[in-house]
Amino acid sequence: MPKKDVHYSDYLQLDKILGAQVMESELEGAPAHDEMLFIIIHQAYELWFKQILFEIDSIAAIMRQPAINDNSPELQTVVHRLGRIETILKVAVHQIDILETMTAMDFLDFRDYLRPASGFQSWQFKITEAKLGLRYTERHGQEYYISQLRQEHIDLIKTAESQASLLDLVNDWLQRMPFFDKPEYWASYQPMFPAATGKHPFWSDYSGIYTESLVEGERQNIRYFETLFFDDTAHPERRLSARACRAALFIMLYRGFPLLQAPFQLLNSLLEIDEQLSTWRYRHVSMVTRMIGYRSGTGGSSGRDYLKGALDKHYIFREIAALASYLIERRRLPVLCRELEERLGFEARS
Amino acid sequence: MPKKDVHYSDYLQLDKILGAQVMESELEGAPAHDEMLFIIIHQAYELWFKQILFEIDSIAAIMRQPAINDNSPELQTVVHRLGRIETILKVAVHQIDILETMTAMDFLDFRDYLRPASGFQSWQFKITEAKLGLRYTERHGQEYYISQLRQEHIDLIKTAESQASLLDLVNDWLQRMPFFDKPEYWASYQPMFPAATGKHPFWSDYSGIYTESLVEGERQNIRYFETLFFDDTAHPERRLSARACRAALFIMLYRGFPLLQAPFQLLNSLLEIDEQLSTWRYRHVSMVTRMIGYRSGTGGSSGRDYLKGALDKHYIFREIAALASYLIERRRLPVLCRELEERLGFEARS
Amino acid sequence: MPKKDVHYSDYLQLDKILGAQVMESELEGAPAHDEMLFIIIHQAYELWFKQILFEIDSIAAIMRQPAINDNSPELQTVVHRLGRIETILKVAVHQIDILETMTAMDFLDFRDYLRPASGFQSWQFKITEAKLGLRYTERHGQEYYISQLRQEHIDLIKTAESQASLLDLVNDWLQRMPFFDKPEYWASYQPMFPAATGKHPFWSDYSGIYTESLVEGERQNIRYFETLFFDDTAHPERRLSARACRAALFIMLYRGFPLLQAPFQLLNSLLEIDEQLSTWRYRHVSMVTRMIGYRSGTGGSSGRDYLKGALDKHYIFREIAALASYLIERRRLPVLCRELEERLGFEARS
């Protein structure tokens, strides 16, 4: 049977999309022009959240595999899709400019009709946070959060929270990195510092160099260094294990090698995503302040205080970001042995 | 009867909005990941086109009045909403970045399933162009345009084309400007040049100064000057009458006066809108070229050639833009007489 | 004597501009590629700070006049130049993207050569903050600030701090607004609420309506309302007097009237500038964190902690922003009397 011709309007279901704007102010007999903008911009945001969730799910499906085949495009696909999420978030931030064309007085014209609805009820955004790695216990204003949402949405968020998040999957993936497990990689490695600490000789060297590079007033960092990278006991509050931290640091340090380029881009994209989410929250706070000042939100929250609270607490990949403190100058890096160098690159081919 | 509580999901009709994505590639049994993005970004564009149309209609409703009351916020509302359209278009341009995260190979994975649908079938965009002022006869690829659209959409566009467009309304509004009609404004005006030409003394002066300011090789401009500003016979191909051009030029020249500030912002916003639409088309051409090279579009058009054709021809407010050629230095401007100065400002009040 | 021909290179003094990049890493014999970017981006920032200062000075010169002539383009010029500062700041924020193409490891290659230089030593930025209205006592990390700068730059900043800032000038300008002083404006005003409080009848009405509109949990705001708008005694910690607050609120409420449009745009631009400055600081914190983690800055500061401190404290126009809490719905606004309406508009002219 021949396939029916596709038409733009049907394909995009424009009857649904363009027929989904009903202004409360109109129902109440006092049409407020700017309510249309208010509806449409939130719908546009929800469309983008759907797309972001679609990307996160596809990324998680790849990362969840016991082993990502390095000889396949899979890791590149992950990097590419994280990059797309970044780009979407940049547009989402820019989109706030449109909402800012609605002044405080314009908003007041219909604000009361919306009670007790609230952007807080965007369950897609909360699921996004959960799937990336935000835990319930880390959420700002937890009780409030339960009280505002419908049971069906709470369930969806709880389900997302109960599954391995992208952060968990990244931790697992980092832990699987084989660099320090395989003796053959390190056969000819020449330690500079005696490996007195019980660490792998490479890390003994690295600790030594790192310690030397600290300037006055930073000496105490060395203690965190030991905990962060070498305390292999379980710490429930940590999201990355010591072993995963070592792998991530190694990737950052030697990112020039072909095998480490995609892993480096992956880690970098996670930080970008956090930065864009955070910029979005920050601009959101500023906008809300200009719109309603220090009043309550339509949902009854303390408005900007809630948003400000989330701003600091909802940084998801902070443990990856923190590793930047422990980088050292390229010229001081321990020189890898030839076996490992080869493994990290392609065979000479040109 | 007490009003029902409003809930975010119901208010935004998220069941419709988030349930309107069906991938053709999935129906065909070969799901292509990037088709979701393709659907969602087009839906986001259509939402924004709906908003732009909503703003244009509200602006036209104000401009259509026989007289805009200067002692009301109406003109400011027009300016504000034109500014909002600008801001939306800037985000629309930025949004192309998201589509560009889809590479040519990703697009090929589902492109064939979409035939013969085409972005060309976005009737909202065509209505937007028509309501701003693009006439059917000025459209690039007219026949093609008829062949692609459904009758119901053609009817909508034809209806839009048959009504007074924003450009028409701006022309009417400019023609109503009273500055040169009211003798009392010009009671004490002292012409510098003898008003030999039959023009109002002010324009005699202005022509004289303008002619003096031309450098070598621009002398021929003076002919256009005469036609543009003083040929008051009807010219069907012109969108602005000579009288309207004089009013627009006067606004541009003396925009510092309180009464002319909002009119100046209005004219300026029209040029901004054209510039953003044009940037959007330009980035669109570039993107399509990178995506499909020099192949046919899914709708069968010559793809980028169509878009390039539209690029040059669909400049709607070009006659306003062209007036910039005829400005002169502020220090050489004819000095207005005191009566007029007062009318253009507020009474002294401080 | 005929003027010498101007040439692009000479006009822009490109020999100076393009000859001012000396890399410390090169002087030290270890050229680090990314140091060039580091130098050039900071030079580009300083050029833009010079431009911003040039605009602020020109704005202050207008605002410093005992009376701004409303029948002149002066206020529009102020608004236009504030808008330019906004646009420059938006590009300044975007410019951080360029610096973010320098990764932490790239920065480490030359970071140590720069000690103890620090972006903290940008005296132009500090003068900008001072001229806008940041007081020494409000600065985060005051002692540090003295210790880092050269005496000549401290002097420049102190001079800026000792002069009337833009915020001071805005306060003075708001105080001069004549709306409630002139009995004739209010001749036919019909109060709705008995003016028992000793306030002007208009403000009695406004307090009444505002109080009615408060929802549960916001009742306490009324106390701030009284203090903010009616405590006319001097409060050194306040930047806007009660009288200036009344004028600003009045402008925000009735901004649709022609006479209030430019004043409203002026107030709005100040908030935009604060928001852009604040976004700039926020992105700056994020970038520094990604670059150096939790290490000390090259100048010895606690790096991101300093920046985070400034983030909250350096909001200059916060008292204007706070007024948004006190707006009420347009449909509930007290109706002005006819005399005042006329004063706020143009005479009927159409």
Next chain:
Amino acid sequence: MPKKDVHYSDYLQLDKILGAQVMESELEGAPAHDEMLFIIIHQAYELWFKQILFEIDSIAAIMRQPAINDNSPELQTVVHRLGRIETILKVAVHQIDILETMTAMDFLDFRDYLRPASGFQSWQFKITEAKLGLRYTERHGQEYYISQLRQEHIDLIKTAESQASLLDLVNDWLQRMPFFDKPEYWASYQPMFPAATGKHPFWSDYSGIYTESLVEGERQNIRYFETLFFDDTAHPERRLSARACRAALFIMLYRGFPLLQAPFQLLNSLLEIDEQLSTWRYRHVSMVTRMIGYRSGTGGSSGRDYLKGALDKHYIFREIAALASYLIERRRLPVLCRELEERLGFEARS
């Protein structure tokens, strides 16, 4: 000898940078406020052009080597720096927003003082175009170009034109790709189509599949296909040889393989750079039109006509962009043999 402390002001040579703004209008006794902006924005552009040239030179130095070591970060460095050029160009485009805050009337206040200087005289921009690959013969308005520039700048541009451009180096690098030279890669390749054409069996297959995928009206493309990819005779007007085109197409088709990821990113960045340069020219045309209408430029050129001419002709990497026409669906790609797959990936390492 201990190194002298570095100070921000000295390091950035702020005395030079901030002391290089002299307004011609001031020298002429008629200071025009906006001339300062005009100077500073052009200086900022020239700083960025210097940075772009610095990046291009460093990229060319790597690409000029007889062989880029795949087991080194070199190719990644090239990709990273091309990405930086993209980012700088995006800011350069955004920066036009700042110039657009100068209205036509503001520009007229000092425009005449600048004659005959012209942005056309930015030799750094012309060198950038030349180093990327624009040939003298491809330039729009060649004679004009000679007449405007100083001999020293013409010499600099001529030198740049006489050296291998980035486009030339990319062609050479693509030509060196070894995929089809080494018999061992293809040992077990099973052709689907009889290799009747004398081409390598892989390309025979590819031609077959590509031809099948053409829809009605695209059949004639097959002729270009043959010429583009298989006419190995020299064509001076072509910038990429047939052999280089084959390598580029192969990279685009199989970009998922680890070894091809960086090469794909490199090609993609070149297209991005062209797109940004072209957007920059396009916005520049729009801005000039709004500023001076259809008048002559200060340098005497036909202003916007020159810019529009350059717009179409100065697309540098168009031959790479054109390859998008020849991609096929991923699911129809010829399956590579195992030997080649292994060479394009890492050894299995999990």
